Amino acid sequence: MSAQSWFAVRKELSPKRRMFLGILSFVIPLAIWCLVSYVPFIWHPMVQVTDPGSVSYFTPGMLLEHEVFEREAEAAKEKGEAQPTGEPANPIYLPAPHQVAKAMYTAFTTEPKRRDEKWLHESLGNSIYVIAMGFLISSLFGVPLGILAGTYDVFSRLNEPFVEFFRYLPAPAFGALAVAVLGINEAPKIAIIFIGTFFQQVLVIANTTRKLDPSLLEAAMTLGAKRTSLLFRVVIPGIIVDLYKDQRILLGWAWTYLIVAEMIGASSGITWFITQQARYKNFENVYAAIFMIGVLGLTTDLLLAWIGRRIFPWQRSIAR
Amino acid sequence: MTQIQLPSYREQSPEVRARFERLKTRPVILEVQDLCKDFDTRQGRVTALRDINLTVHRREFVCVIGPSGCGKSTLIRMLAGLETQSSGQVLLDGQPVSGPGPDRGMVFQGYTLFPWLTVKQNVMFGLQVSGRSGLPEPTALQWIDLVGLSKFSDAYPHQLSGGMKQRVAIARALANQPRILLMDEPFGALDAQTRGRMQAYLLDIWKNIDVTILFITHDLDEAIYLADRILVLKAHPGEVQELIEVPVPHPRNPKQFLSPEFLATKARLEELIHPPQAETAGLSEDHLNMVRMVAVDDVVPEVY
Numbered sequence: 183m184s185a186q187s188w189f190a191v192r193k194e195l196s197p198k199r200r201m202f203l204g205i206l207s208f209v210i211p212l213a214i215w216c217l218v219s220y221v222p223f224i225w226h227p228m229v230q231v232t233d234p235g236s237v238s239y240f241t242p243g244m245l246l247e248h249e250v251f252e253r254e255a256e257a258a259k260e261k262g263e264a265q266p267t268g269e270p271a272n273p274i275y276l277p278a279p280h281q282v283a284k285a286m287y288t289a290f291t292t293e294p295k296r297r298d299e300k301w302l303h304e305s306l307g308n309s310i311y312v313i314a315m316g317f318l319i320s321s322l323f324g325v326p327l328g329i330l331a332g333t334y335d336v337f338s339r340l341n342e343p344f345v346e347f348f349r350y351l352p353a354p355a356f357g358a359l360a361v362a363v364l365g366i367n368e369a370p371k372i373a374i375i376f377i378g379t380f381f382q383q384v385l386v387i388a389n390t391t392r393k394l395d396p397s398l399l400e401a402a403m404t405l406g407a408k409r410t411s412l413l414f415r416v417v418i419p420g421i422i423v424d425l426y427k428d429q430r431i432l433l434g435w436a437w438t439y440l441i442v443a444e445m446i447g448a449s450s451g452i453t454w455f456i457t458q459q460a461r462y463k464n465f466e467n468v469y470a471a472i473f474m475i476g477v478l479g480l481t482t483d484l485l486l487a488w489i490g491r492r493i494f495p496w497q498r499s500i501a502r
Numbered sequence: 503m504t505q506i507q508l509p510s511y512r513e514q515s516p517e518v519r520a521r522f523e524r525l526k527t528r529p530v531i532l533e534v535q536d537l538c539k540d541f542d543t544r545q546g547r548v549t550a551l552r553d554i555n556l557t558v559h560r561r562e563f564v565c566v567i568g569p570s571g572c573g574k575s576t577l578i579r580m581l582a583g584l585e586t587q588s589s590g591q592v593l594l595d596g597q598p599v600s601g602p603g604p605d606r607g608m609v610f611q612g613y614t615l616f617p618w619l620t621v622k623q624n625v626m627f628g629l630q631v632s633g634r635s636g637l638p639e640p641t642a643l644q645w646i647d648l649v650g651l652s653k654f655s656d657a658y659p660h661q662l663s664g665g666m667k668q669r670v671a672i673a674r675a676l677a678n679q680p681r682i683l684l685m686d687e688p689f690g691a692l693d694a695q696t697r698g699r700m701q702a703y704l705l706d707i708w709k710n711i712d713v714t715i716l717f718i719t720h721d722l723d724e725a726i727y728l729a730d731r732i733l734v735l736k737a738h739p740g741e742v743q744e745l746i747e748v749p750v751p752h753p754r755n756p757k758q759f760l761s762p763e764f765l766a767t768k769a770r771l772e773e774l775i776h777p778p779q780a781e782t783a784g785l786s787e788d789h790l791n792m793v794r795m796v797a798v799d800d801v802v803p804e805v806y
């Protein structure tokens with residue numbers, strides 16, 4: 183057991199070690215965050231006032247720069263008045279882990295401040311809807327087009343130069359246009375996700391299709407397969423596993439466009455929630471919302487990976 | 503080296519001669535006429551094959567042998583229709599071949615099984631795409647049984663050993679009932695023991711079903727053991743050197759590997775494929791420039 187090195191080049195570690203390292207990858211950043219938050223002499227650039235003393239504008243709980251606090255304390259000392267007291271604190275934009283953890287729960291239970299505002303779960307639902315629609319519409323066109331371009335040179339030559347050009351145009355740049363054409367509600371946001379995903383999708387899937395072992399096509403032809411049967415019985419099943427993997431990666435990219443998309447027109451979804459909470463300086467809620475996106479993305483991906491292992495049984499030994 | 507007196511590889515026993523006479527009266531399945539192939543590469547035009555002529559009779563077993571890069575694969579790919587010839591033509595049952603088709607089955611060195619299909623589905627593939635009459639499934643199972651893999655009909659290719667994979671590939675090609683079975687170094691990737699077993703299997707299959715086989719190999723023993731006739735190619739450009747009628751009687755068995763006819767044929771093949779003058783010329787280049795790198799007082803100073 184211990185004979186196996188932790189640093190063997192391109193050797194797989196034992197499942198136990200993999201699991202351990204997987205957990206560690208989350209524990210390390212969390213530990214750093216805890217250190218910064220809970221150990222007073224690490225960072226803590228601010229002072230939180232516990233007793234204002236004689237300083238008139240100090241209130242308990244107030245956050246101040248070190249310098250300001252020292253100056254006022256010095257002044258009070260010289261005048262012989264009651265000195266203020268305080269303890270080191272972090273800026274408001276870095277809440278401690280326990281505050282964020284609490285916010286993860288309270289963010290869902292807090293009633294919106296105004297009647298027309300949404301609960302967090304509604305905002306999240308809205309975001310998921312935008313992502314799902316954008317990705318679905320993109321896939322509806324992108325997947326077949328990618329497969330065709332990867333299979334037939336005609337489609338490849340006809341599509342790819344333009345697609346290659348278009349994918350360099352930043353999707354958010356189309357925001358204003360999308361709003362002008364599609365209004366201010368969900369439609370322009372879905373359009374941005376579409377633009378951000380579609381062009382990459384065509385190229386990635388065309389490439390995956392081209393990577394299919396050509397000898398499989400040759401074998402199929404010597405067995406009597408012709409055009410359509412080659413496409414539907416060899417090309418598509420031959421790439422389906424890699425295509426599925428591509429789709430998982432592309433879905434991850436679609437998430438990165440979400441925030442931009444939601445800022446277009448009437449701000450909505452999780453982005454609206456984040457900006458709103460930032461405005462109220464509820465930074466623990468902001469972090470909670472950001473983590474929720476992460477958790478949502480990771481669980482979706484793990485779920486899709488799990489489903490992939492079920493529906494492609496011939497891959498069970500190869501794919502992890 | 504002691505010189506063993508071998509008969510000429512041209513000497514045939516009366517039975518063998520009679521068999522070849524009968525063989526030549528069988529209908530012609532495949533005819534290759536003045537087949538040439540040039541490749542246009544960045545370095546210019548390369549002639550891979552020049553003026554290949556060959557006639558294969560029904561249920562004959564022909565091996566093609568030659569040094570690496572002499573165009574064996576190119577030849578068989580043209581017969582399969584996977585590569586177009588530069589000139590000349592290939593006739594199957596008198597009809598010119600254009601493009602691949604199920605009448606010529608092919609078995610590749612790299613197995614090329616469809617990884618997403620089970621053994622049974624792989625064998626059914628040809629039956630389904632060519633829309634043949636009859637039920638694909640029982641037919642497929644029958645072929646799987648023939649290659650002795652009934653127990654594995656629902657396994658996926660990645661669960662099989664190399665020899666088993668190649669048996670599936672053979673069953674898959676045969677299920678289409680091709681006029682000719684083309685095999686490009688099918689056992690080249692297998693270990694010696696498995697290869698021996700596969701050769702025996704193949705002879706068994708060939709004996710029992712109506713199939714003509716064209717088999718590429720670079721293994722001299724394999725060629726002699728399997729073939730009725732051996733087409734010997736030479737490289738640069740690929741041309742026919744000789745078409746040898748193998749004088750080893752049928753049915754074949756591994757004991758014949760040491761028979762005089764077998765050894766005579768092998769000696770001739772050696773001569774054709776590794777010509778003696780090239781050997782001495784090559785020796786000076788191939789010979790390593792060695793110096794003694796063992797200490798004189800080493801525990802094992804000398805291997806003799």
Ligand SMILES: Nc1ncnc2c1ncn2[C@@H]1O[C@H](COP(=O)(O)OP(=O)(O)O)[C@@H](O)[C@H]1O
Binds near residue numbers: 570
């Ligand atoms: N697609 C190709 N393009 C250019 N040259 C090729 C191509 N295929 C084969 N050749 C050349 O043709 C010759 C014969 O190759 P091949 O038929 O694979 O030989 P073998 O199977 O006898 O080892 C080689 O010199 C090879 O470099």
Ligand SMILES: [Mg+2]
Binds near residue numbers: 574575576
């Ligand atoms: Mg070859």
